Amino acid sequence: xxxxxxxxxxxxxxxxxxxxxxxxxxxxxxxxxxxxxxxxxxxxxxxxxxxxxxxxxxxxxxxxxxxxxxxxxxxxxxxxxxxxxxxxxxxxxxxxxxxxxxxxxxxxxxxxxxxxxxxxxxxxxxxxxxxxxxxxxxxxxxxxxxxxxxxxxxxxxxxxxxxxxxxxxxxxxxxxxxxxxxxxxxxxxxxxxxxxxxxxxxxxxxxxxxxxxxxxxxxxxxxxxxxxxxxxxxxxxxxxxxxxxxxxxxxxxxxxxxxxxxxxxxxxxxxxxxxxxxxxxxxxxxxxxxxxxxxxxxxxxxxxxxxxxxxxxxxxxxxxxxxxxxxxxxxxxxxxxxxxxxxxxxxxxxxxxxxxxxxxxxxxxxxxxxxxxxxxxxxxxxxxxxxxxxxxxxxxxxxxxxxxxxxxxxxxxxxxxxxxxxxxxxxxxxxxxxxxxxxxxxxxxxxxxxxxxxxx
Numbered sequence: 001x002x003x004x005x006x007x008x009x010x011x012x013x014x015x016x017x018x019x020x021x022x023x024x025x026x027x028x029x030x031x032x033x034x035x036x037x038x039x040x041x042x043x044x045x046x047x048x049x050x051x052x053x054x055x056x057x058x059x060x061x062x063x064x065x066x067x068x069x070x071x072x073x074x075x076x077x078x079x080x081x082x083x084x085x086x087x088x089x090x091x092x093x094x095x096x097x098x099x100x101x102x103x104x105x106x107x108x109x110x111x112x113x114x115x116x117x118x119x120x121x122x123x124x125x126x127x128x129x130x131x132x133x134x135x136x137x138x139x140x141x142x143x144x145x146x147x148x149x150x151x152x153x154x155x156x157x158x159x160x161x162x163x164x165x166x167x168x169x170x171x172x173x174x175x176x177x178x179x180x181x182x183x184x185x186x187x188x189x190x191x192x193x194x195x196x197x198x199x200x201x202x203x204x205x206x207x208x209x210x211x212x213x214x215x216x217x218x219x220x221x222x223x224x225x226x227x228x229x230x231x232x233x234x235x236x237x238x239x240x241x242x243x244x245x246x247x248x249x250x251x252x253x254x255x256x257x258x259x260x261x262x263x264x265x266x267x268x269x270x271x272x273x274x275x276x277x278x279x280x281x282x283x284x285x286x287x288x289x290x291x292x293x294x295x296x297x298x299x300x301x302x303x304x305x306x307x308x309x310x311x312x313x314x315x316x317x318x319x320x321x322x323x324x325x326x327x328x329x330x331x332x333x334x335x336x337x338x339x340x341x342x343x344x345x346x347x348x349x350x351x352x353x354x355x356x357x358x359x360x361x362x363x364x365x366x367x368x369x370x371x372x373x374x375x376x377x378x379x380x381x382x383x384x385x386x387x388x389x390x391x392x393x394x395x396x397x398x399x400x401x402x403x404x405x406x407x408x409x410x411x412x413x414x415x416x417x418x419x420x421x422x423x424x425x426x427x428x429x430x431x432x433x434x435x436x437x438x439x440x441x442x443x444x445x446x447x448x449x450x451x452x453x454x455x456x
Contacts, residue, residue: 022287043164
C-alpha cells in the first residue's frame with residue numbers, strides 16, 4: 001500500500017494533498033464557483049422588498065424568495081427542514097456522498113478557495129512539506145504571513161455573509177458603516193465568527209469532515225449495494241503491479257500502485273481500501289488515476305463512480321426499490337408542503353369568544369356575544385382593512401377598533417357581534433368573519449355564536 005501523504009506537525013498529523021487536476025476537477029471547480037456566487041449574493045439581493053434569503057432566528061423571521069414566514073408559520077419551516085433532510089437522504093441513497101464533495105460549503109471553501117491560495121503561495125504538496133519542516137527564516141515568515149492574512153480577510157468576508165443571513169443585510173451594513181460604539185455586540189459577533197471560520201479553514205480543516213460532521217457516519221445506514229460511490233474497481237486492478245512494465249504482465253491487474261490516488265486525497269485515505277466514512281466523493285482520485293491509465297494505454301475509470309453490485313458481480317447499475325420508496329415519500333411531503341404554501345394567507349386572523357361570558361340580551365329583539373380578535377400581518381406592507389361578519393344581517397359594535405395593520409405586525413380588535421333573535425334557530429351556530437382590503441377578502445376566521453333560540 002502506498003504510504004499516506006502525512007507528516008508530523010506539533011503532535012498532529014498534517015495532510016499535504018497533491019494539487020488535483022483533470023476533467024472532473026474542472027467541472028467541480030465551476031460548480032463551486034457558481035454556488036459561491038449564489039451564497040454571497042443571496043443576502044444582498046431583494047425580491048418583493050425583502051432579502052432573497054433570510055434566516056433570522058433571533059427575531060423568528062424567515063424569508064425564502066419573497067415568502068415571509070413568521071412564528072405562526074413555524075410548522076411550515078419545520079416541514080421545509082424535513083424536506084431538506086429527506087432530499088439529502090434520497091440523494092445519498094442514489095449518489096452516495098456526492099453532496100459533500102461537490103456542494104457542501106465546507107468542502108467548497110476548503111478545496112476551492114483556501115487550498116488554492118495555499119498552492120499559489122506555498123506551492124504543491126512537497127514544497128509545503130519542506131516549508132513547514134524548515135526553520136523560520138525571512139522566506140517562511142513572509143509566505144506564512146501573507147497566507148494567513150489572506151485567510152483572515154476571506155474569513156471576515158464569510159463571517160459578514162453568514163451574519164447577513166442571520167440578522168439581515170440592512171442591519172449588517174449599519175454595523176459596518178456606523179460607529180462601533182453603536183453596535184458593540186454586532187462588531188463582536190463579526191470578530192467571533194471571523195476567527196471561528198479562520199480556525200476551521202486554517203487549522204481544523206479535514207477534521208470537520210472526518211470527525212465533527214455526522215453526515216459521514218450516516219453513510220453506513222443510508223448506502224446500499226446499488227448506491228453510486230467513488231470506488232476502486234478491485235476486480236480489475238488487483239493484484240497490483242509496481243511498475244509500468246508490470247502493467248503489461250497478465251499476472252497483474254491494471255493498478256501499478258503509484259499512490260497518486262492517495263496523494264491527491266484531501267482527507268488522506270486510500271480509496272483502494274473500500275468505501276470509508278472519510279471519503280467526501282471529491283473525485284480527485286478519479287482524475288489522477290485516469291491520467292495514469294491514459295499513459296499506460298489502459299481503459300479509464302479504474303477508480304470511478306460504481307456501485308458494489310457492479311464491482312463484485314458486474315451487474316449493471318439500476319436504482320433500487322429503497323431509492324424509489326424514499327423518492328415517493330419525498331414527493332408526497334413536497335405535495336403537502338406546496339398545498340400548505342398555496343393555501344397560506346398573508347393575514348392570519350384568530351377570533352375567540354371572550355372568556356367567562358356567554359351571551360348578552362339586547363332588548364327583546366337582539367342578542368350579542370363578546371369576541372377578541374388578533375390579526376397578524378405576514379407581509380412587509382402596511383394594510384388598511386375592514387373587519388366584518390360574512391352575514392350581512394349581523395351587526396358589529398366595536399369596543400376596541402383597528403383598521404390599520406402594520407407591516408409584519410399585528411392588531412387587536414374587541415367587539416360585540418349582534419344578531420336578531422328571529423334569525424337564531426340553535427343554541428350554538430357558526431359565524432365567519434372577513435378581513436377585506438381593496439375590495440378583496442384577505443383572510444377569514446370562523447368561531448361560534450351562542451344564544452337562546454327564539455321560541456316558535
